[in-house]
Amino acid sequence: MSAVAAQPPAAQPPAALSEKPVLEITGLSVAYRSSGADVKAVERVDLSLHAGEVVGLAGESGSGKSTLAYGACRLLRPPAVITAGSVVYRGRRLGGREVDVLSRTPDELRELRWREIAIVFQSAMNALNPVLRVRDQLLDVVDAHLDLGKDEAHERVASLLDLVAIPRDRLRSYPHELSGGMRQRVMIAMALAVDPEVVIMDEPTTALDVVVQREILSQVVELKERLGFAILFITHDLSLLLELADRVAVMYAGQLVEVASAHDVHYGPAHPYTRGLLNSFPSLRGARRELAGIPGSPPDLRNLPPGCPFLPRCGFATGSCAAIDMSLSPVPGATDPWHVSACPFVTPSTPDVARPRLAGAGAAAGGEPGRASGPVAGGAPS
Amino acid sequence: MSDRATRREGASGRVRPAHANVASPASLRGPLVMEADGLFKDFRIGRGKDAVLSAVRDVSFNLYRKAVVALVGESGSGKSTIAKLLAGQEQLTSGEIRLGGSRVEVSGRHDFRAYKREVQMVFQDPFASLNPVHTVRYHIERPVRLHGIAKGRAEVERELVRLVEQVRLTPAQQFLAKYPHELSGGQRQRVAIARALAVQPSVLLADEPVSMLDVSIRLEVLSLLDDLRERFDLAVLYITHDIASARYFADEALVMYAGEIVERGPAEAVTQQPAHPYTQLLVSSAPDPDALGSVLRTGARGLGRQAGSALSTATGCRFSPRCPFADDRCRQEAPPLVRVSADRAAACWRLDVAAPSLVTTHGGGGVEDMAP
Numbered sequence: 001m002s003a004v005a006a007q008p009p010a011a012q013p014p015a016a017l018s019e020k021p022v023l024e025i026t027g028l029s030v031a032y033r034s035s036g037a038d039v040k041a042v043e044r045v046d047l048s049l050h051a052g053e054v055v056g057l058a059g060e061s062g063s064g065k066s067t068l069a070y071g072a073c074r075l076l077r078p079p080a081v082i083t084a085g086s087v088v089y090r091g092r093r094l095g096g097r098e099v100d101v102l103s104r105t106p107d108e109l110r111e112l113r114w115r116e117i118a119i120v121f122q123s124a125m126n127a128l129n130p131v132l133r134v135r136d137q138l139l140d141v142v143d144a145h146l147d148l149g150k151d152e153a154h155e156r157v158a159s160l161l162d163l164v165a166i167p168r169d170r171l172r173s174y175p176h177e178l179s180g181g182m183r184q185r186v187m188i189a190m191a192l193a194v195d196p197e198v199v200i201m202d203e204p205t206t207a208l209d210v211v212v213q214r215e216i217l218s219q220v221v222e223l224k225e226r227l228g229f230a231i232l233f234i235t236h237d238l239s240l241l242l243e244l245a246d247r248v249a250v251m252y253a254g255q256l257v258e259v260a261s262a263h264d265v266h267y268g269p270a271h272p273y274t275r276g277l278l279n280s281f282p283s284l285r286g287a288r289r290e291l292a293g294i295p296g297s298p299p300d301l302r303n304l305p306p307g308c309p310f311l312p313r314c315g316f317a318t319g320s321c322a323a324i325d326m327s328l329s330p331v332p333g334a335t336d337p338w339h340v341s342a343c344p345f346v347t348p349s350t351p352d353v354a355r356p357r358l359a360g361a362g363a364a365a366g367g368e369p370g371r372a373s374g375p376v377a378g379g380a381p382s
Numbered sequence: 383m384s385d386r387a388t389r390r391e392g393a394s395g396r397v398r399p400a401h402a403n404v405a406s407p408a409s410l411r412g413p414l415v416m417e418a419d420g421l422f423k424d425f426r427i428g429r430g431k432d433a434v435l436s437a438v439r440d441v442s443f444n445l446y447r448k449a450v451v452a453l454v455g456e457s458g459s460g461k462s463t464i465a466k467l468l469a470g471q472e473q474l475t476s477g478e479i480r481l482g483g484s485r486v487e488v489s490g491r492h493d494f495r496a497y498k499r500e501v502q503m504v505f506q507d508p509f510a511s512l513n514p515v516h517t518v519r520y521h522i523e524r525p526v527r528l529h530g531i532a533k534g535r536a537e538v539e540r541e542l543v544r545l546v547e548q549v550r551l552t553p554a555q556q557f558l559a560k561y562p563h564e565l566s567g568g569q570r571q572r573v574a575i576a577r578a579l580a581v582q583p584s585v586l587l588a589d590e591p592v593s594m595l596d597v598s599i600r601l602e603v604l605s606l607l608d609d610l611r612e613r614f615d616l617a618v619l620y621i622t623h624d625i626a627s628a629r630y631f632a633d634e635a636l637v638m639y640a641g642e643i644v645e646r647g648p649a650e651a652v653t654q655q656p657a658h659p660y661t662q663l664l665v666s667s668a669p670d671p672d673a674l675g676s677v678l679r680t681g682a683r684g685l686g687r688q689a690g691s692a693l694s695t696a697t698g699c700r701f702s703p704r705c706p707f708a709d710d711r712c713r714q715e716a717p718p719l720v721r722v723s724a725d726r727a728a729a730c731w732r733l734d735v736a737a738p739s740l741v742t743t744h745g746g747g748g749v750e751d752m753a754p
Contacts, residue, residue: 060596061567180457209456209623214667236596242671266671280598282630284653284668291630293601297566 020090021048022230023072023117023198028085030064030071033078039301041067041080043254046328049198051092052224054231056245056262058238058277062298064254065234066122069200073117074101074109091116091197115145118191120184122203127187128175134161134186135171138193145194160189164219181212188220192227199224200232217244238277242266250274253299253309255326260339268348270331270341272314275352308343316346404727407648408633412447414483415617416468416501416585421477423463437463439641441477443634445585445617450608452620452632452649454664460641461621465589468619469503470494481585499529502578506590508570512562518573519558522546525580541580549576549606568599572606579610586611589621604631625664629653637661640700643719647726657728657737659705699731707732 025047031038042064049055059065070076072087087101089112099112121127129137138157142148148156158168164185175183184204191199201220205213221244224231233245241248241262248265250258250273258271269275276294283289296313305311307322314321328340332347341347423438438460445451453461466472468479470488479486481500488494505511512521522545526532532541543554549572551557562570571591578586588607592600608631611618620632628635628649635649637658645658656662699717702708712731719729722740734741 060598210625210667210669211456211663236598237669238597239671240669243669277598280601282601282626283671284626284629284665285670288630288650291601291605293605294598295602297568297599 023049024088029083049230054245056241056248057234059251063251117198118196120191120201120204141193164189202234257342261336264336264339271343408446408449411449416445417480419478422475424475447615450618450632452628452635455638459638465587499581501585502583503587529581545576585617587619645728659736
């Protein structure tokens with residue numbers, strides 16, 4: 001593990017310039033070892049999280065979002081190995097002390113996990129123990145990390161349910177007796193059980209309905225304001241992040257391709273992949289627009305082409321794209337001075353190119369049976 | 383089918399209109415193919431007489447060739463049950479399904495197979511709907527042979543290649559030899575679509591076909607479906623919880639809540655100017671990039687958290703416990719689906735408060751109740 005490198009200029013929002021980030025990931029690389037070549041799931045990622053901030057991590061499945069987050073907490077199991085980088089944690093409770101997460105022993109890690117950095121996992125259905133009552137699962141966490149008397153621990157567990165607006169009588173319930181939304185709330189309560197400073201949320205609401213999703217997220221934001229933790233929010237739904245996050249980091253094929261304020265991502269996206277994502281979801285409000293989507297499928301991480309991994313799918317691609325080194329550099333003319341992108345050629349002011357249309361208005365494109373140039377032609381399975 | 387063909391009475395005691403007499407915007411696309419008329423489906427959930435869950439209550443709609451009808455609602459609202467009823471996988475409690483004008487009676491294997499030739503389904507989870515131990519070829523060859531679409535090795539082979547290329551999986555031979563685990567989610571869903579289209583059906587029931595896929599892949603699969611709909615004159619029932627995709631993909635949107643259709647109309651109008659309070663809630667809950675943090679920062683909206691009860695004993699409007707406009711009448715009497723305009727209908731007593739602009743434009747101060 002390398003020493004703490006110089007802070008990337010990109011990683012700080014203007015408001016928190018004076019403060020050091022509570023979680024700082026620098027040059028983190030994770031590979032899945034296999035008998036053949038390594039699968040480079042995460043490559044040289046710099047990302048930081050400031051106190052009270054919501055950072056959104058967006059990307060399609062297989063882009064390395066979860067691997068990055070789990071890598072930063074050392075939750076990866078072989079064959080995944082961290083091959084480079086550093087992760088520094090600076091919590092308020094540590095009084096200015098810096099903790100190098102990657103060099104800690106398992107015992108030391110245990111102090112850090114949950115107490116300082118907690119995770120809400122994607123599938124509450126699987127993350128809760130089906131044979132234990134909600135109360136016992138919450139008590140487990142409290143007992144493991146806090147030194148409380150029995151009554152105090154019970155009171156804390158009950159107040160945790162209050163926090164996420166679940167009636168206290170549900171303490172005696174088993175997970176299967178709760179609705180999906182309630183289970184996810186229990187997961188959130190559990191993550192917040194011992195007052196962590198960083199909460200990593202891995203697609204916490206993907207399986208839920210929009211109405212429930214909104215209720216839970218507004219509750220999470222409210223709790224964040226009250227308790228002051230920072231959130232790393234992982235999702236493939238960029239439209240959600242634009243509304244929820246302060247900053248958005250877009251990941252593609254294991255690398256960050258763009259980091260900017262939510263405002264800049266929405267109104268002045270630079271990287272062609274970010275633009276593609278923004279153009280992929282149908283919007284409910286405003287005029288109907290032509291949806292373009294992103295042709296092709298993600299690259300095979302075992303065998304990444306040189307230069308930009310997005311090259312084969314990119315409408316702006318030029319000959320020099322295969323030679324760029326994918327480091328994040330400031331975007332000229334961006335509103336957010338910390339707006340960085342891995343694409344040196346496309347800036348927010350670059351007009352959209354007419355790309356091979358993805359039958360966005362499929363009806364009009366009908367009648368061409370063998371559209372063999374189709375999106376998945378020869379695409380590698382991901 | 384059950385003998386309870388007579389329409390059930392609403393909580394108010396009066397007969398509720400089974401069919402909202404509104405012109406379906408989907409009818410502009412092509413001729414009528416399939417009719418769902420007053421569908422009811424009850425599930426027993428325990429012993430007592432009242433332990434009945436009405437998963438689907440009095441649902442009527444039509445499917446037209448070349449048109450997409452979207453069924454929108456949260457999980458548990460009965461969307462998938464309707465798909466299963468139409469697919470012949472569940473028995474109706476009462477009501478009638480008509481295909482090409484004649485009543486559907488699926489009683490034996492032979493009937494079922496003949497029916498399947500007309501009505502096919504694409505399921506939500508492409509990881510579960512393909513058999514992991516068989517290749518793509520097996521999945522697509524089976525319907526082709528079973529239904530006698532092609533005979534003889536060469537003809538079958540040509541048909542397989544055509545089907546796989548039709549869903550834009552090329553080179554076809556390569557994809558035919560693959561196993562499901564070698565495909566991405568989007569590719570698997572294409573295989574599922576190719577399999578459904580192998581029998582050249584007239585109706586395609588797509589139950590959340592893209593909700594398990596990544597956002598960037600969804601659009602491709604949806605536009606593929608749209609393309610196929612046009613080319614093969616398919617009538618599509620698109621089931622989704624994502625009302626925004628219904629706006630782009632569907633001609634008509636039916637919004638379901640707790641087993642009932644609470645609003646119907648042209649997809650664009652329903653999403654842009656929702657009439658029913660539940661549709662309004664759905665629309666306002668969808669992520670809104672333009673809000674940039676502001677809406678979520680204001681905290682939870684003042685809406686009740688409990689979902690509407692689908693128990694048969696529940697009285698009144700099923701949405702009333704969560705509805706900001708609910709009054710005593712809403713809690714006691716179930717509102718019928720009434721016409722709001724030529725092609726829109728909503729089931730709400732308080733439309734004058736919930737959607738004043740819609741009511742005053744079209745009803746001259748009141749909504750006309752549609753007696754059957």
